[in-house]
Amino acid sequence: MHDNVRPEGRRRVFGHPDFIPTVEAAFPRFFEVSPHVLTAMHSVADREYAAPEPYQRAILNLSMLAGVSLVEVTVLTVNGLGHGAMRILRSLLETAINVEYFRLHPDTFEDYQEWIHVERQREFEFVRKHAPEMHAELGEETIEQARKHMARVRPRFLARDRNGKSRGLRSGWSSLNLDQRAVETGFVESYQLINPLASSFIHETMYGMVRHFNASRDPHRVEVPPTLDWSKEALSGGHHCMIRVVRTLGQTFGVEPEPDVATLEHEFHYAWDAPSASSETRTTAVDIE
Numbered sequence: 001m002h003d004n005v006r007p008e009g010r011r012r013v014f015g016h017p018d019f020i021p022t023v024e025a026a027f028p029r030f031f032e033v034s035p036h037v038l039t040a041m042h043s044v045a046d047r048e049y050a051a052p053e054p055y056q057r058a059i060l061n062l063s064m065l066a067g068v069s070l071v072e073v074t075v076l077t078v079n080g081l082g083h084g085a086m087r088i089l090r091s092l093l094e095t096a097i098n099v100e101y102f103r104l105h106p107d108t109f110e111d112y113q114e115w116i117h118v119e120r121q122r123e124f125e126f127v128r129k130h131a132p133e134m135h136a137e138l139g140e141e142t143i144e145q146a147r148k149h150m151a152r153v154r155p156r157f158l159a160r161d162r163n164g165k166s167r168g169l170r171s172g173w174s175s176l177n178l179d180q181r182a183v184e185t186g187f188v189e190s191y192q193l194i195n196p197l198a199s200s201f202i203h204e205t206m207y208g209m210v211r212h213f214n215a216s217r218d219p220h221r222v223e224v225p226p227t228l229d230w231s232k233e234a235l236s237g238g239h240h241c242m243i244r245v246v247r248t249l250g251q252t253f254g255v256e257p258e259p260d261v262a263t264l265e266h267e268f269h270y271a272w273d274a275p276s277a278s279s280e281t282r283t284t285a286v287d288i289e
Contacts, residue, residue, distance in 0.1 A: 015079035019226035023078045026228055029274065030235050033267035034074070037239065040246045040257035040264055041067050049253060055109035059099045059252045066095045066245045073238040080226020083201050083212060085234035089241070090198030093190065094178060096241040100185040100248045101174075108174065111156065115173035117149040118157060187244070194237050236272045243268060 024031050045064050052060070069092040076085040102109050124146050128135040135143075159170035174181060182191035200208030211230070212222035223229065243264045250257045257264075 016226040019080040020078045029271040037242045043258040044249045055106045063249045070238045070242045082230030086198045086201045114153045121150040
């Protein structure tokens with residue numbers, strides 16, 4: 001954050017807007033074609049559909065949220081915050097996998113839908129323990145309703161060992177982990193490329209932390225933004241995931257996106273197969289004792 005002083009007064013500025021031309025110059029083809037993927041998404045999502053199934057409605061809304069995630073990735077990247085963009089990319093990847101999973105396995109959507117009662121009950125329990133005055137404001141009827149829903153869905157989400165013995169609630173709505181859903185949906189390569197890197201930034205593991213360093217300038221202190229680091233990975237990964245989302249969305253409703261998926265895929269290769277204007281490559285090396 002910094003301040004720009006103008007004659008009319010002080011204006012607070014967040015990010016690094018002066019860095020935007022640097023990123024645009026590094027990846028000009030992406031900025032030329034990337035708006036088309038959001039246009040394609042809206043060409044399907046903005047239509048009226050008669051009585052869509054619940055899973056179809058979820059795919060539609062999650063696809064729109066994926067579009068928001070791509071915008072977030074872009075905004076962070078153009079401000080020289082590629083590491084943060086990688087964190088958003090991880091969320092976008094999961095959304096892309098899930099919408100395709102629902103398209104292929106509509107019957108699994110009920111688990112996704114019913115998991116809300118697990119999350120709500122956990123939230124109410126947290127409030128009860130840490131903010132009892134707020135919990136009291138919920139009202140007995142609301143609290144009792146949440147308890148009843150939790151009791152109803154609990155058997156659905158029990159994890160069991162090989163002998164069928166309950167090990168308590170599973171960790172998420174799906175009986176398959178994200179990597180398994182990636183296999184089911186044809187996202188194996190995308191998952192293997194994106195998930196380990198993006199997750200390391202989310203959790204700031206040692207593997208993730210060292211990726212904030214530039215050993216050629218300072219091997220002991222993280223690089224201060226703005227930087228082009230991880231810009232290509234974030235933008236290209238987001239671009240790829242969003243094309244997959246558009247394909248799923250179109251197939252779900254039997255509508256050809258405009259531009260169509262073949263055009264979007266051609267534009268992806270146009271944007272990323274050619275060398276970027278930025279030839280900078282950076283490796284991070286730190287001693288771990």
